[in-house]
Amino acid sequence: MTSSDSRLHGSQSEQLSKLVSELQSRGVSISDGILVEQIPGRGLGVVARRVIPAGERIVQFPVNALLNPRTVKAAILREISDGGPDAASSIFNSTAHTNQNVDVGRQPKLRPSVKGPTRQYATLLDSLSSHQVLAYYLYREKLRPNSGWTAFWNVLPTLESLSGVPMVWDLLDRGRKRFLEYLPASTSDHAARMSNQFWDDFQAVKDMFINVEDIELFTWAWLCVNSRCLYYYMSEARTSNDCMTLAPLVDFLNHSDEEHCSLQVSDAGPAMKFFSLVTTRAYDIGEEIYLSYGAHTNSFLLCEYGFTLATNKNTELDITAELLEILKHGGRKGSRDRDKRVAKIESSKLKFLEAHGYLGDYTLSVDTISYRTEVALAVAQVREEVCGDQTRDEPKARTIERSQLKSFISGASNGSKFKTKSAAILSDILEEILKKSDLMLAMANDNIKDDVDNRDNIRRLYVERKNIACSHLQLLHR
Numbered sequence: 001m002t003s004s005d006s007r008l009h010g011s012q013s014e015q016l017s018k019l020v021s022e023l024q025s026r027g028v029s030i031s032d033g034i035l036v037e038q039i040p041g042r043g044l045g046v047v048a049r050r051v052i053p054a055g056e057r058i059v060q061f062p063v064n065a066l067l068n069p070r071t072v073k074a075a076i077l078r079e080i081s082d083g084g085p086d087a088a089s090s091i092f093n094s095t096a097h098t099n100q101n102v103d104v105g106r107q108p109k110l111r112p113s114v115k116g117p118t119r120q121y122a123t124l125l126d127s128l129s130s131h132q133v134l135a136y137y138l139y140r141e142k143l144r145p146n147s148g149w150t151a152f153w154n155v156l157p158t159l160e161s162l163s164g165v166p167m168v169w170d171l172l173d174r175g176r177k178r179f180l181e182y183l184p185a186s187t188s189d190h191a192a193r194m195s196n197q198f199w200d201d202f203q204a205v206k207d208m209f210i211n212v213e214d215i216e217l218f219t220w221a222w223l224c225v226n227s228r229c230l231y232y233y234m235s236e237a238r239t240s241n242d243c244m245t246l247a248p249l250v251d252f253l254n255h256s257d258e259e260h261c262s263l264q265v266s267d268a269g270p271a272m273k274f275f276s277l278v279t280t281r282a283y284d285i286g287e288e289i290y291l292s293y294g295a296h297t298n299s300f301l302l303c304e305y306g307f308t309l310a311t312n313k314n315t316e317l318d319i320t321a322e323l324l325e326i327l328k329h330g331g332r333k334g335s336r337d338r339d340k341r342v343a344k345i346e347s348s349k350l351k352f353l354e355a356h357g358y359l360g361d362y363t364l365s366v367d368t369i370s371y372r373t374e375v376a377l378a379v380a381q382v383r384e385e386v387c388g389d390q391t392r393d394e395p396k397a398r399t400i401e402r403s404q405l406k407s408f409i410s411g412a413s414n415g416s417k418f419k420t421k422s423a424a425i426l427s428d429i430l431e432e433i434l435k436k437s438d439l440m441l442a443m444a445n446d447n448i449k450d451d452v453d454n455r456d457n458i459r460r461l462y463v464e465r466k467n468i469a470c471s472h473l474q475l476l477h478r
């Protein structure tokens with residue numbers, strides 16, 4: 001692997017060469033067919049410097065050279081066992097041992113290999129999520145002049161170049177907080193969930209370790225982990241969210257909605273386990289090599305990674321906010337048509353949906369309506385009492401309607417009874433979405449003139465919403 005000096009500024013190119021040497025000294029094999037380049041609009045990326053056939057292993061890591069909870073916890077514990085109690089007190093808060101916030105229930109089985117004085121620290125580390133432990137490790141190592149991974153930290157994006165992520169607009173502002181007002185509701189909900197998770201993680205890390213004060217540095221570390229980790233199964237993981245690994249260099253691959261490469265784990269016996277990046281198609285010289293980060297919509301990509309795709313085959317229109325509004329209040333004030341069609345309802349409809357596992361996540365793809373959405377549309381049109389418990393003296397019509405609804409939810413009927421009204425409610429929602437999208441597009445154009453990248457990302461979200469709304473309106477009015 002070489003770096004293309006012409007397109008990387010001097011020090012970055014030097015750091016990249018150092019990173020490659022560092023990786024090779026850790027047993028990582030890197031194909032001579034790739035180079036890292038600056039790609040307009042995408043930061044650094046990986047490019048083919050010769051023809052690469054499908055099936056070529058372009059990077060191969062011995063698994064102990066990866067940066068994941070298993071390897072970083074082991075590194076911290078090694079430091080403690082080599083340095084004794086002084087080393088432990090230079091890492092852990094003295095209150096961490098007694099901290100009531102440590103959720104004992106979340107601890108996985110202790111690794112039997114961890115014995116003796118480091119065992120209590122292993123227990124503490126195991127109480128953190130993978131994201132927390134990795135973000136802490138990046139935070140800490142970035143500050144250490146003698147870190148074994150300095151060359152890696154030095155080629156990671158700066159916090160400023162991660163500022164496409166809406167969570168950062170809120171956290172650090174820098175004149176961008178106002179962009180949040182232009183996001184569709186489902187995207188701002190996603191950004192808010194991420195912010196909450198970030199603050200929980202920051203608190204958990206501050207509670208456990210000393211010297212975690214610099215919010216900007218922690219934001220950088222947390223976002224690097226969030227946007228660069230790959231899926232890697234570890235038996236001690238509590239959930240798939242814990243299966244996170246950093247694989248320096250592989251993390252320079254940008255995302256495409258097409259599959260171009262795959263990640264493989266091969267096991268050739270003890271101490272011979274490898275994590276590899278393998279091409280799944282051929283590449284010509286100069287072609288960028290991509291990895292699919294998953295079947296993600298632009299809204300998801302923006303929130304988690306800070307970019308959107310000009311064309312994305314994973315499009316989706318999220319109407320959760322609009323439909324919940326109807327389920328809660330029976331539509332907006334002044335929409336007489338809808339008031340006629342949708343019964344006035346209170347939260348019993350939401351309770352009913354929750355009890356049946358259908359509360360929230362209402363989406364449409366270009367040509368299909370998700371089943372969850374169909375169920376919510378059916379619930380939106382029935383009378384409130386239908387969603388309550390059956391009473392002894394209730395009218396027969398209500399009992400029949402409830403059983404029709406339940407039979408649709410359970411899949412025993414096709415819900416044809418609800419179709420006409422569902423179409424009318426959906427049509428209203430989509431017309432509103434078209435109007436609102438036009439308004440937001442105009443406002444984003446007028447008010448975000450100074451930040452073209454963020455403006456264009458926001459614009460794409462509304463263009464996508466409009467396209468799906470139009471396609472469904474055509475289907476509904478056919």
Ligand SMILES: C[S@@+](CC[C@H](N)C(=O)[O-])C[C@H]1O[C@@H](n2cnc3c(N)ncnc32)[C@H](O)[C@@H]1O
Pocket residue numbers: 041042043044045156157227228251252253254255256304305306307308309
């Ligand atoms: C795993 S890193 C990929 C390497 C990254 N470009 C860099 O310079 O380090 C993921 C980040 O790359 C950028 N990125 C990835 N795919 C992209 C794409 N298709 N278009 C624009 N930016 C992309 C986003 O900033 C994302 O958060």
